[in-house]
Amino acid sequence: MEDIVVEEINKDKKTIGSVIKAIEIIELLAASETEIGATEISNHLNYGVSATYHLLATLKMCRMIEQDPKTKKYRLGIKLWKIGKQAMEQNNLVTFMKPFLKKLRDLTDETANLTVLDNNEIIYLAQEESKKLIRMFTKTGARAPLHCSAAGKVLLAYLPEDKRNFIIERLTFEKFTDKTIVTKDGLVKELEAIIEKGYGFDDEERELGVSCIAAPIFDFNNEIVAAISISGPTVRFDEEANKRFVEYLLNITQEISNELAK
Template sequence: MTENQNGIKTIASVEKAINVLNIIADSEMGFTATEISHITGSGVSATYHLLNTLKRSNFIYQDPESKKYTIGLGIFRLHALAEKHNTLLSIAQPQLDELRKACDETSNLLILQGKEAVYIAQSVSDHMIKTFTQIGARVPYYCTGGGKVILAYRSKEEREAIANSTDFIPFTKRTISNAPALLSELDTIRAQGFGYDKGEREDGVICIAAPIFNASGNVIAAMSISGPAYRLEGKGIGILTEAVLHSTQAFSEKMGHISQQNQPLLRRCITQ
């Protein structure tokens, strides 16, 4: 227990935890425990204990290979409970609902955390035969449309580092099996502004995804539709792709990235 200059008593350990969360949240790539220890001026041992507590509560996530900590799903859960204060999720659900109605297929919102695509919001199709992924589910990024789309807009160095350190598990015969093939597809996605998963994670299922830009012009998430291949192909992949692009463009505009006068930028995917 500590007391500030106004005589208000606070709990020092909670203040330290909040400080660490803010430090991690401000970093796009995350920090190791040693780096956080140096930033906060705390001992490495005490920092590890604090980080383990936050990790156990899912407020932070530690990449198993880089050992760096980033914001975890516990934070997104809090955001979802206070949706009106969360720009991404408050904008997301209406957009997901509109996309689902436009395509008559399940729509999804994903983020990339380490080497996993994480589902953080969804609008489920009314079809009896449909795709459904539990909110919070993690899947390998390389066999999901959304995961590949987000990685495609990371720096060349990060794309190569992640691709070259990925253990490619063959879920189907269409699953990408090596780094060169993945990097080539990421280049294509970045050039055209959208990506597909055509039976790469599950036979007979197609996913169409496109990026969501924030006010700084960075890709922070991807929105997608998914469903049985026979139905999506019957509706026309090109038509559905246009619908996804239209929705993600509207989403990005609401996030403050693209003005009404610059709508073609997202479609042509002119990036920094």
């Protein structure tokens, strides 16, 4: 869990330890790309085996997690997805970001996207479509891998080092095109370049003919909370256009970060 959360828990004597442990189990399952067994969960979180089984049984009964009948291992349940979808719909971040997305869309004439990190993927929270006949479109709530999307790489690059490494170790590096980054070393090198430049680029890494540029959004603690990107056909992302796109994108993301820092 986050250090600040742990500190608050330690100060507040009214908290319930078993609830905290249940949440930590959910977070562990969410961070894993594969199902996890009870013993592995117990060892990873330093919980007693008996307590772990009781917590898992409770979460399973509440449909927060599911158990594979053959392997007996656990994964997140569909109910959590429904809760997450409701949280996304209620998220004030989307309302706040909408005017900025429209501004970016109008400046670039390309589709503008708002994305956040969700375990080992990004999730699209909002989008303002380009008005051009040929344009990019992604459904709200859609997901994309981290290693081959501009927003994914940006969201990963600005995480604390321990969290970044934790996620990288669990990526599968699926190859979508000949330009997809398929190694840890290649991704780490790309993330270093992103931090140096302040933005990330996807040059047909997930889909041929599609390009994307993304930049980070920071909160009042200077922690990354989201990424904004522009996407469109690669033929419209030439060197001259990219310079303009990057300038518009960085100006707007800086404006948003300044507002969030107030």
